[in-house]
Amino acid sequence: MNYAAILQTVGSLALISGVLSLLISLAEKVLNNYGVCELDINGGAKKISVQGGASLLSTLAAEKIFLPSACGGKATCGLCKVQVLEGAGPLLPTEEPYIPAEERARHMRLACQIKVKTNMKLVIPEELFNIREFNCQLVAMEDLTYDIKWLKLELPPGERIDFKAGQFVQFYSKPYGKVKEEVFRAYSISSRASEHDHIELLIRLVPGGLLTTYVHTVLKVGDQVRLSGPYGDFYLRGNCDEMVMIAGGSGLAPIRSLVYDVIEKGLDINMRFFFGANTVRDLYYIDEFRQIEKDHPNFTFIPCVATPNPEDNWTGPTGFVTVALKEQVADGNNKEAYLCGSPGMLNACIDILKDKGFTEDRIFFDKF
Ligand SMILES: Cc1cc2nc3c(=O)[nH]c(=O)nc-3n(C[C@H](O)[C@H](O)[C@H](O)COP(=O)(O)OP(=O)(O)OC[C@H]3O[C@@H](n4cnc5c(N)ncnc54)[C@H](O)[C@@H]3O)c2cc1C
Ligand code: FES
Known part of the structure; x- marks a missing residue:
């Protein structure tokens, strides 16, 4: 084949592939054009007209209705659940791990996974409108x-x-x-x-x-x-004599807010805060919590270091937070537990708490 023929063949292939991608993009536009769809929310209390084609989560967010979401729509957190009475189509494989049988019967769906393709009937809890x-x-x-x-x-x-x-x-x-x-x-x-x-x-x-x-x-x-x-539903209940609080890493964040809440409200509740860190360099806010301990006799701070280095001169509890929890919490009588941290740490702590008699309705947590 001479040079001109090669050039002609390459040119023809490029032209064919260009036409094909144009056709694919046109087909996508036509197929994804669901037109204007109506979202009927809470039995007609609110009706909105939206352009179809996007996920229900982002469609609602564009209308300033925000559903909880932690994973950014990747179907890995399960927080964006919403009740869709009509218009969602069959359950998708990506939704299955997050929607147990009882919730399927109530038509719960993951809003990040379903697309708005037709008119839909939704039930959205009132508090989410705030x-x-x-x-x-x-x-x-x-x-x-x-x-x-x-x-x-x-x-x-x-x-x-x-x-x-x-x-x-x-x-x-x-x-x-x-x-x-x-x-x-x-x-x-x-x-x-x-x-x-x-x-x-x-x-x-x-x-x-x-x-x-x-x-x-x-x-x-x-x-x-x-x-x-x-x-979120991780917040103070306070129907107890004592709150057992457990956190690891950045899981300290909501616990700090909870501790100040109990103090500022002047609640007659004892608080014990177990804070787990791998090494001494993972500890922070130590001075602040020690000061709270001095100022408020109802607050006890227990930082635990899993593997301190000899040069750290660590004198506090050593080992995983689970060790201190086992030793220092006798039972679940009149106690509530608030946990925040990695799933591994939380699961281990929750098992211990249950063994000690904490019932599930008194254990509150955010895993991340
Ligand atoms: C209710 C709730 C509250 C949260 N509060 C906090 C908070 O106060 N402070 C905070 O730092 N984070 C918090 N998180 C976690 C946070 O939402 C993100 O998941 C995290 O910051 C990672 O986001 P990213 O975009 O950087 O990682 P991504 O891009 O989402 O993930 C990158 C990779 O890292 C992995 N990965 C994701 N998250 C973690 C993790 N936590 N540890 C190890 N590997 C991970 C993923 O599997 C993925 O492979 C919270 C999560 C939830 C559900
Ligand atoms: S936003 Fe995380 S599962 Fe939908």
């Missing part, structure tokens, strides 16, 4: 450890956030580097629920993690940050 979006300014940021940052985010003048101690917000990043779209993740509020003009967060860097890399390497004091919230 969730709002805030355009905050990052006014301070500091390293608490080598991988945990403290962030202070101020609400725009005149705006206020009302949350229950223990709840979380969703934090939206901006596109950066190779990450071309915004991502959003859940972060527990570590500040006092009595403070309404700002919130504080504790964000641990997850190596390779999209949002935490943004926070730790791109975000600067003075930047604008979009948040929504508050979300």
Whole structure:
């Protein structure tokens, strides 16, 4: 084959592939054009017309109706559950692990997984309509450890956030580097629920993690940050004589808010806070909690270090937090447990608590 023939063949192939991709993109546009769909919410109490084609989660968010979500729509957190009485189609394989039989019978679905393709009938709990979006300014940021940052985010003048101690917000990043779209993740509020003009967060860097890399390497004091919230059912119940609190890593965030809540409300409840760290360099807020312990006799702080180095001169409890928990909590009588941290740590602690007589309705947790 001569040179001209080769060029002609390559040109024809390029033309064919160009036409094919044009046809595919046109087909996608036609197939995904579901037109305007009506969302009927809570038996007609609210009706909205939306453009079909996007996930139910993002369609509702565009209408300022925010469902909880921690994974950014990856079907790994199961928080975006919503009751869809009509219009969702069959359950998808990605939803199956999160929707048990009883919830399937009630037509619960993952809003991030189902697309709006037709008119839908939804049931959305009233409290979710109170969730709002805030355009905050990052006014301070500091390293608490080598991988945990403290962030202070101020609400725009005149705006206020009302949350229950223990709840979380969703934090939206901006596109950066190779990450071309915004991502959003859940972060527990570590500040006092009595403070309404700002919130504080504790964000641990997850190596390779999209949002935490943004926070730790791109975000600067003075930047604008979009948040929504508050979300979650991890908050103070207080129907007890004692709260056993357990946290690891950045799981300290909601516990800090809960401790201040009990103190500020003047509740007659004892608090014992077990804080687990791998090494001494993973500990933080130690002085603050020791001071609270001095000022408030109903609060006891028990930091536990799994593997202290000899040069750390660590004199506190050594070993996993589970060891101290087993030794120091006798039973579950008139006690509630509040746990926040990694699934592995929490599962081990919950097993111990149940052995000691804590019933499931007195154990509250956020796993992350
Ligand atoms: C209710 C709730 C409250 C939360 N509060 C906080 C908080 O106060 N502070 C905080 O730092 N985080 C908190 N998280 C975790 C947070 O939402 C993110 O999951 C986490 O910051 C990782 O986000 P990323 O985008 O950086 O990582 P991603 O891009 O989502 O993940 C990157 C990789 O890391 C893995 N990965 C994800 N999360 C973790 C993790 N925590 N540890 C180890 N590997 C992980 C993923 O499987 C993936 O392979 C909370 C989560 C929930 C559900
Ligand atoms: S499962 Fe996490 S947002 Fe839907």
